[in-house]
Amino acid sequence: MADRIGASTSVVTHYVGGRDTMLRIAIRRQIDLRRAEGEAVLEGVKGAAALRALVEWAVLTPDEQTHRVWLALVLGSRGEPVLRAELDLFNDWWDSRVRGLLADTGIAEPDIGAACDVLDVVVDGLVVTGFDEGRPWSPARRKRALTALWAALELSELRVLRLHP
Structure with missing residues (x-):
């Protein structure tokens, strides 16, 4: 990092304070960027x-x-408490937003947790498919999977989400 900013290592460590702080700053920057992008996507859209x-x-x-x-x-x-803490902050934001949006659709309170879990699994799974043994899923294939999910959750026409018929 010192080389990248044109400073000596001692200058960097004077301001940063150590490995964990440097790691936290770098990760938080990425997380804050992603969270801001997510919030921007939600502007002017409801339910x-x-x-x-x-x-x-x-x-x-x-x-x-x-x-x-x-x-x-x-x-x-898994093995880095600093990373775990930063990821937990993002996950708390994500879960809060998803739960709030699920509530806005009219889903009953007991079903919000299950629906949030389903969405988490789908999102995580579709991100991981991008690394599928050198043959990542295309955005079109991911979109088809999401379209099937919306239909299953009765969101294909932006209807109210109902997990139980």
């Missing part, structure tokens, strides 16, 4: 349309490099 916009943003808009950063963050967080 089911906002839920779809947020999920589709998470799955379809990031480039491969962004997905690689997130995959590394998730995998690295």
